[in-house]
Amino acid sequence: MTSYVAAIDQGTTSTRCMIFNHEGRVVSVDQREHEQIFPKAGWVEHNAEEIWENTRRVAAGALAKADLTASDIAAVGITNQRETALVWDKTTGKPVYNAIVWQDTRTDKIVTELGNLGGGQERYREKVGLPLATYFSGPKVKWILDNVEGAREKAEAGDLIFGNMDTWVLWNMTGGADGGVHVTDPTNASRTMLMDLDTLQWDAEIAGEMGIPLSMLPEIRSSSEEYGKVREKGALAGVPIAGILGDQQAATFGQACLSPGEAKNTYGTGNFMLLNTGTEKVMSQNGLLTTVCYKIGSNDTIYALEGSIAVTGSLVQWLRDNLGMISTAAEIEEHARSVEDNGGAYFVPAFSGLFAPYWRSDARGAIVGLTRFVNKGHLARAVLEATAFQSREVIDAMNADSGVPLKSLKVDGGMVVNELLMQFQADILGVPVIRPVVAETTALGAAYAAGLAVGFWKSEDDIRNNWAKDKQWDPSMDEARRESEYRNWKKAVTKTFDWVSEDD
Ligand SMILES: Nc1ncnc2c1ncn2[C@@H]1O[C@H](COP(=O)(O)OP(=O)(O)O)[C@@H](O)[C@H]1O
Ligand SMILES: O=P(O)(O)OC[C@H](O)CO
Numbered sequence: 001m002t003s004y005v006a007a008i009d010q011g012t013t014s015t016r017c018m019i020f021n022h023e024g025r026v027v028s029v030d031q032r033e034h035e036q037i038f039p040k041a042g043w044v045e046h047n048a049e050e051i052w053e054n055t056r057r058v059a060a061g062a063l064a065k066a067d068l069t070a071s072d073i074a075a076v077g078i079t080n081q082r083e084t085a086l087v088w089d090k091t092t093g094k095p096v097y098n099a100i101v102w103q104d105t106r107t108d109k110i111v112t113e114l115g116n117l118g119g120g121q122e123r124y125r126e127k128v129g130l131p132l133a134t135y136f137s138g139p140k141v142k143w144i145l146d147n148v149e150g151a152r153e154k155a156e157a158g159d160l161i162f163g164n165m166d167t168w169v170l171w172n173m174t175g176g177a178d179g180g181v182h183v184t185d186p187t188n189a190s191r192t193m194l195m196d197l198d199t200l201q202w203d204a205e206i207a208g209e210m211g212i213p214l215s216m217l218p219e220i221r222s223s224s225e226e227y228g229k230v231r232e233k234g235a236l237a238g239v240p241i242a243g244i245l246g247d248q249q250a251a252t253f254g255q256a257c258l259s260p261g262e263a264k265n266t267y268g269t270g271n272f273m274l275l276n277t278g279t280e281k282v283m284s285q286n287g288l289l290t291t292v293c294y295k296i297g298s299n300d301t302i303y304a305l306e307g308s309i310a311v312t313g314s315l316v317q318w319l320r321d322n323l324g325m326i327s328t329a330a331e332i333e334e335h336a337r338s339v340e341d342n343g344g345a346y347f348v349p350a351f352s353g354l355f356a357p358y359w360r361s362d363a364r365g366a367i368v369g370l371t372r373f374v375n376k377g378h379l380a381r382a383v384l385e386a387t388a389f390q391s392r393e394v395i396d397a398m399n400a401d402s403g404v405p406l407k408s409l410k411v412d413g414g415m416v417v418n419e420l421l422m423q424f425q426a427d428i429l430g431v432p433v434i435r436p437v438v439a440e441t442t443a444l445g446a447a448y449a450a451g452l453a454v455g456f457w458k459s460e461d462d463i464r465n466n467w468a469k470d471k472q473w474d475p476s477m478d479e480a481r482r483e484s485e486y487r488n489w490k491k492a493v494t495k496t497f498d499w500v501s502e503d504d
Helices: 048-065 108-116 137-148 151-155 165-172 204-209 247-254 313-321 329-338 374-400 420-430 441-453 462-468 479-494
Strands: 004-010 014-020 026-033 073-080 085-088 160-163 222-227 242-248 263-267 272-278 289-294 300-309 346-348 366-368 410-414 433-436 469-473
Touching: 004 048, 004 165, 004 289, 014 048, 014 441, 026 048, 048 165, 073 165, 073 410, 085 137, 085 151, 085 165, 108 247, 137 151, 160 165, 160 247, 165 242, 222 441, 242 441, 247 272, 247 300, 247 441, 263 374, 263 441, 272 289, 272 374, 289 313, 289 329, 300 374, 300 433, 313 374, 329 374, 329 441, 346 479, 366 374, 366 433, 374 420, 374 479, 410 420, 420 433, 420 469, 420 479, 433 479
Parallel strands: 004 073, 073 242, 263 410, 410 433
Antiparallel strands: 004 014, 014 026, 085 160, 222 242, 263 272, 272 300, 289 300, 346 366, 433 469
8 A cells, every 4th residue: 555655855965755645744754964065165066976875875764764665655756956967977877077066156157158159147048047157057067078088078979968966866766877767857957058948848059059969968858757666676666756846846836836926935055935927937027037837747837936045054054064153053043042133244145156136156255244242143143134135135026027026925944943034034024924834845845746646646736735834923023124124235245246256
């Protein structure tokens, strides 16, 4: 009897396997962090083989914790950190280089050169919905082909293949060099800069400009259908893999934002707000991305507007790992509660430049407003407030693009346990912030996509019915203070611009 659905959530900091029951509640979870590799300033890499090993271990771990076997699981869904790019040899299964992570800025020059062909940052926007930026996968693949010895020749000979982490996990789970399936879904493909948003096919012209052979690219299938079964070796042997969604789109699905106008904000390593725009592909005038939200089987493609923020939870990690100012992420709330406010300090974490709504790769992080008055508590507050201010900027852009101001915000992700942050978020937005019972909406969304494909859940109504509110924070800050805080933040942001110059 198959009473559960599993999801593999291959995130930026860790890989999780979560098992859900029919009500969409978590039955078990196993999780392993992987190493963050920083070879140079601005470079961020992951060891893809470590990630695949962690995937195997967490799948076994989650089953064992719930005392289940593969025969209890109806389907597996995959969700993943998006844009992180990997090139590997399809005959040996070995990556030719570490995975280049979405936060990595090494492709700055490539991106500028592509823009100089005409159109600047907007060169590919009409087709792919994205500005030219270091964030996306295509330029990262070009960097690997240009810089790893022999890679371009091997790619042209058809020996190397590319994938984001969904494709890497799927290919390995379905047998790797021994018959692995080389597939992705439109949500992930829409983050490469290589997929046409209307046709959901690779764009030969853009791939040509980036020097990427089409033969390297995975087949684009829907987000919810059976791609293959888990290989015989391993914990989930024989279970159909039937859902793929990039993690932010998965969270949108898991939050039941299934109608146009519904939005969620996920607080993880970075923050990502997505607004479901239905079958309409809205082109942003305010620095947001147009992206595929999901495509369930042969149903119409659903699109989203997205505000991506590179650094939010990772700023808390930075305080813990690089400065040793706290020993656990949760400790930041204690320090922040020791003071009334930020003491005049604002921390703009432009560690990977600034993403939405600015798209400034020349920006770098800054703490401004420092005086001798500022102490550890004020800095802790400034760190948390940075997440809320950045989210306000994205929501302002979304309100401007959609013309319909958001009335409330659904939130999820690792940071939403932080109650001080949630209250400040409601205060600085001026609308209620709502957390669902299952805040692990990323894994849940991938489970839903897989479960729908095999008939475990019958329709999107099952997803809507499973959603339940846990807690709500209402705004309590007066308007004048809200706006003066926000003005200060905006001023602080301008201090980070023009830091990196062309010769750096
Ligand atoms: N209590 C907390 N307060 C603030 N930030 C937190 C707290 N607990 C975890 N975080 C942050 O949340 C992030 C992890 O969230 P998660 O959704 O698991 O990330 P991801 O999916 O990006 O790997 C980390 O960056 C961590 O610093
Ligand atoms: O791993 P997360 O949750 O921080 O998500 C990363 C995003 O997919 C990057 O676009």
